[in-house]
Amino acid sequence: MDYTIILQAGIASGTVLLFATIGELFAERSGVLNLGVEGMMLIGAMSAFSTTIATGNPWLGVLVAMIFAGLISQIHAFIVITLQADQVVSGLALTFLGAGISLVLGEGLSKAGTVSLLPNFSIPLLTLIPIIGKIFFTNQSVLVYVGYLLVPLSWYYINRTRPGLHLRAVGEYPSAADALGINVFRMRYFYVFVGGMMAGLAGATISLAVSPGWFSELTTGGQGWIAIGLVIFAQWDPFRAAIGAYAFGALRRLILDIQGPLVLFGFANPFYYNPYLGFFLQMLPYLFTVVVLVIGSREALRKRIGAPAALGNPYVRGERGL
Amino acid sequence: MINQTSSMPSSPPQAPLVVEMRGIVKRFPGVLANDHVDFELLHGEIHGLLGENGAGKSTLMNVLAGLYRQEAGTILVKGEPKAFSSPRDAIKAGIGMVHQHFMLVPSQTVTENILLGLDDPRFIMRLPDYNTKIAELGERFGLKVDPRAKIWQLSVGEQQRVEILKMLYRGVDVLIMDEPTAVLAPQEIEGLFVTLRAMIAQGKSVIFISHKLQEVSVIADRVSVLRRGIATASGVPSKGVSRQELARLMVGRDVIFALDKKPGRPQDVVLEVTDVHAESDKGLPALRGISLNVRAGEIVGVAGVAGNGQSELSQVISGMRRCAQGQVLLNGDKISNRNTLFGIQHGMAYVPEDRTHVGSAPNLSVTDNVIMKNFRKPPISKNGLLDMKAATKHANELKLAYDIIVPTVSTPVRLLSGGNLQRVILAREISGLPAFMVAVQPTRGLDVGAIEGVHRLLLAQREAGAAVLLVSEELEELLSLCDRVYVIYEGKIMGEVMIGDDEPDEGAALSLSKGLVDTIGQMMTGTPLDQIQKEGVAAHD
Ligand SMILES: Nc1ncnc2c1ncn2[C@@H]1O[C@H](COP(=O)(O)OP(=O)(O)O)[C@@H](O)[C@H]1O
Ligand SMILES: [Mg+2]
Numbered sequence: 001m002d003y004t005i006i007l008q009a010g011i012a013s014g015t016v017l018l019f020a021t022i023g024e025l026f027a028e029r030s031g032v033l034n035l036g037v038e039g040m041m042l043i044g045a046m047s048a049f050s051t052t053i054a055t056g057n058p059w060l061g062v063l064v065a066m067i068f069a070g071l072i073s074q075i076h077a078f079i080v081i082t083l084q085a086d087q088v089v090s091g092l093a094l095t096f097l098g099a100g101i102s103l104v105l106g107e108g109l110s111k112a113g114t115v116s117l118l119p120n121f122s123i124p125l126l127t128l129i130p131i132i133g134k135i136f137f138t139n140q141s142v143l144v145y146v147g148y149l150l151v152p153l154s155w156y157y158i159n160r161t162r163p164g165l166h167l168r169a170v171g172e173y174p175s176a177a178d179a180l181g182i183n184v185f186r187m188r189y190f191y192v193f194v195g196g197m198m199a200g201l202a203g204a205t206i207s208l209a210v211s212p213g214w215f216s217e218l219t220t221g222g223q224g225w226i227a228i229g230l231v232i233f234a235q236w237d238p239f240r241a242a243i244g245a246y247a248f249g250a251l252r253r254l255i256l257d258i259q260g261p262l263v264l265f266g267f268a269n270p271f272y273y274n275p276y277l278g279f280f281l282q283m284l285p286y287l288f289t290v291v292v293l294v295i296g297s298r299e300a301l302r303k304r305i306g307a308p309a310a311l312g313n314p315y316v317r318g319e320r321g322l
Numbered sequence: 323m324i325n326q327t328s329s330m331p332s333s334p335p336q337a338p339l340v341v342e343m344r345g346i347v348k349r350f351p352g353v354l355a356n357d358h359v360d361f362e363l364l365h366g367e368i369h370g371l372l373g374e375n376g377a378g379k380s381t382l383m384n385v386l387a388g389l390y391r392q393e394a395g396t397i398l399v400k401g402e403p404k405a406f407s408s409p410r411d412a413i414k415a416g417i418g419m420v421h422q423h424f425m426l427v428p429s430q431t432v433t434e435n436i437l438l439g440l441d442d443p444r445f446i447m448r449l450p451d452y453n454t455k456i457a458e459l460g461e462r463f464g465l466k467v468d469p470r471a472k473i474w475q476l477s478v479g480e481q482q483r484v485e486i487l488k489m490l491y492r493g494v495d496v497l498i499m500d501e502p503t504a505v506l507a508p509q510e511i512e513g514l515f516v517t518l519r520a521m522i523a524q525g526k527s528v529i530f531i532s533h534k535l536q537e538v539s540v541i542a543d544r545v546s547v548l549r550r551g552i553a554t555a556s557g558v559p560s561k562g563v564s565r566q567e568l569a570r571l572m573v574g575r576d577v578i579f580a581l582d583k584k585p586g587r588p589q590d591v592v593l594e595v596t597d598v599h600a601e602s603d604k605g606l607p608a609l610r611g612i613s614l615n616v617r618a619g620e621i622v623g624v625a626g627v628a629g630n631g632q633s634e635l636s637q638v639i640s641g642m643r644r645c646a647q648g649q650v651l652l653n654g655d656k657i658s659n660r661n662t663l664f665g666i667q668h669g670m671a672y673v674p675e676d677r678t679h680v681g682s683a684p685n686l687s688v689t690d691n692v693i694m695k696n697f698r699k700p701p702i703s704k705n706g707l708l709d710m711k712a713a714t715k716h717a718n719e720l721k722l723a724y725d726i727i728v729p730t731v732s733t734p735v736r737l738l739s740g741g742n743l744q745r746v747i748l749a750r751e752i753s754g755l756p757a758f759m760v761a762v763q764p765t766r767g768l769d770v771g772a773i774e775g776v777h778r779l780l781l782a783q784r785e786a787g788a789a790v791l792l793v794s795e796e797l798e799e800l801l802s803l804c805d806r807v808y809v810i811y812e813g814k815i816m817g818e819v820m821i822g823d824d825e826p827d828e829g830a831a832l833s834l835s836k837g838l839v840d841t842i843g844q845m846m847t848g849t850p851l852d853q854i855q856k857e858g859v860a861a862h863d
Binding site: 161162163165168172175176179180181182300303306 | 389408409410425426427428429430434437438439440443444445446447449603604605
């Protein structure tokens with residue numbers, strides 16, 4: 001096996017997780033937990049693919065995916081921000097809604113044939129760097145490069161700009177923000193929308209770049225859940241999110257590729273001869289997600305790892321100002 | 323100076339009026355919080371707004387600060403009528419308020435908190451520029467605080483300075499301070515007063531809300547008094563009115579300041595805390611080696627500015643928090659790092675800080691709340707089932723004995739006033755005849771009558787031979803109830819002082835307690851007792 005090739009493919013597959021994770025990170029930083037990432041990604045993947053088939057323009061596919069998933073996220077926003085319902089329940093419902101809509105609208109898409117995909121290219125000088133150049137900058141999809149830019153930009157936006165300051169305040173102490181004239185409700189709607197668009201982009205990245213096509217709910221295969229786990233692992237920081245997303249992308253590829261060869265390091269490959277071991281490996285990312293989610297739901301631990309203090313709580317504007 | 327005989331002299335206003343409130347009415351469900359209140363603020367004055375807890379002071383000022391809308395009445399600012407629909411409008415008109423509960427984002431820096439909600443900077447924040455600007459502003463008003471520090475790293479006193487800076491940065495002319503001294507150590511109060519005077523010197527006006535007489539008569543030029551939503555005095559020069567008169571205006575009757583505290587007869591040690599270390603919810607060290615003891619028949623106080631580990635200490639003792647090191651013994655049994663039931667079975671009573679969520683179950687009835695500790699034992703438990711008749715009887719007995727004012731014992735406790743709720747909690751805790759009781763801020767937010775009631779119950783526990791640990795931020799309360807007081811600072815005990823109970827005469831007692839307050843105050847800001855004593859000796863040499 002050529003490990004640089006596995007890692008190269010891992011970066012591409014990690015880009016999917018990266019977009020979804022960063023999007024959820026924005027929503028959570030504003031105080032809204034959206035468990036509907038998986039559903040929104042399916043919407044994105046399906047609408048990107050079908051738009052591209054219909055128009056032949058993958059860029060239009062990306063755009064439609066982001067808008068469609070963003071709009072779907074606003075159902076969740078309305079339920080939890082305006083109606084102040086439970087964020088977990090509403091998020092789960094959104095997952096099923098997104099999956100349902102995309103399965104119905106995507107009926108027949110799997111036999112649709114080939115489409116023109118988003119371009120792949122290499123970055124001239126950077127490809128020459130040993131190993132790194134091969135893994136990160138050679139023959140990657142344009143969306144992978146977008147991902148590289150997104151990470152520092154997100155960090156800068158959150159930590160060094162005025163809207164980022166307001167975003168953090170709304171997620172940490174909404175009544176303090178409200179008292180200073182920041183519209184908490186509008187901010188939360190907006191960042192849930194951003195989260196939806198990014199999940200849509202993640203879906204489009206799958207169906208138009210990483211593993212092109214529409215394979216109904218197998219298209220995303222639970223990556224939306226991994227993204228939610230990664231937000232907690234990342235402690236709501238974009239750079240840590242990137243590390244987690246790329247590591248998991250690489251792991252996904254490795255788990256796939258390791259089952260191929262007959263001989264591994266000079267031994268008979270146990271993963272080839274025993275398919276149950278392969279299933280076990282495939283389970284690992286989801287096991288990680290479960291563990292991280294359990295940790296993230298413990299109140300005391302959440303405080304320690306720096307969760308936004310108002311995460312999960314509806315903001316009710318009381319006269320007491322508290 | 324004290325002028326007992328004259329009626330309220332109302333000298334003609336010398337300075338122009340900045341704020342005029344006329345006939346303000348504000349109602350909450352079941353309470354008339356402000357009943358046609360008039361209020362006037364002169365340019366360049368410190369105006370004390372005095373009244374008991376619940377008198378309507380915060381409500382009146384929240385109306386002025388744009389947080390609440392009045393139901394009737396008008397507000398004029400510099401002669402112009404104003405209708406504020408948000409605090410932002412009020413700030414635009416030059417009026418800013420520092421609330422009792424600070425509104426600061428803990429994870430952000432001082433500068434970030436001050437810039438929050440402003441239009442400048444538009445997009446990119448160059449924090450270093452703003453840091454210098456804010457440091458300069460702080461210097462001008464004697465408000466020392468590091469602009470780059472995160473809020474959670476600051477003491478409560480420093481956080482208050484940030485709140486004041488937030489308003490000054492927005493250029494307000496009128497600053498409303500709601501009970502600003504409640505969270506400060508005596509020395510910090512001095513610093514605050516210096517700042518307020520500096521603001522007056524630079525042409526600003528201040529409204530100073532307090533329920534403490536002596537503070538108001540020290541700092542305020544004029545005083546207004548509220549009682550149950552009605553203004554009983556409006557803009558009286560503080561020089562021309564005695565404290566007794568103010569007290570009567572506040573409470574509506576003569577106030578007896580003295581409590582009937584019998585000489586103490588301390589017995590054996592009941593509670594022994596040894597070298598306890600514990601972490602806060604955030605995982606930061608909150609207690610760093612606390613040792614103290616409480617004997618039967620004495621009340622021992624824990625003094626300190628809020629947030630120095632008092633909550634964590636009481637939680638470790640009551641069994642609600644684990645300690646990483648050290649132990650707590652109750653009558654020789656180790657109760658730390660065990661469950662709360664173990665402590666209860668060994669005679670622990672706990673009156674927690676949070677009456678509504680920890681101390682009681684708000685939606686349950688008075689009966690359910692008072693049987694929460696003894697429901698396992700007969701007569702309430704009968705063959706493993708609850709005997710509701712016995713429970714109701716028990717609750718009715720407590721209702722009588724503890725003067726709980728409630729239509730029936732099946733009323734949910736969330737409908738009770740603070741004083742009544744506290745009596746429900748005390749009734750439950752005391753009726754179990756505890757060997758030891760820890761009470762945290764048991765009188766916070768109660769009115770004078772209710773405070774007296776709680777104090778009497780605590781003293782009765784002492785008489786009955788129980789050991790009581792009283793955590794309080796009110797120094798006066800500690801001085802009048804306790805036999806000994808420990809002072810806590812950043813999770814360490816700074817020292818322990820004895821409070822004598824046989825006072826020779828009033829004058830001597832006053833100077834004695836003044837010396838005590840000074841010593842305790844120094845410890846509250848981090849000077850250990852042995853160091854204070856060393857310096858004291860050095861000064862005498
Ligand atoms: N937001 C609110 N909702 C309901 N009742 C309130 C509210 N704010 C204050 N009150 C009630 O109004 C009365 C006056 O309260 P407040 O103005 O806070 O008094 P003070 O500041 O003088 O202690 C009290 O009885 C209090 O319980
Ligand atoms: Mg108040």
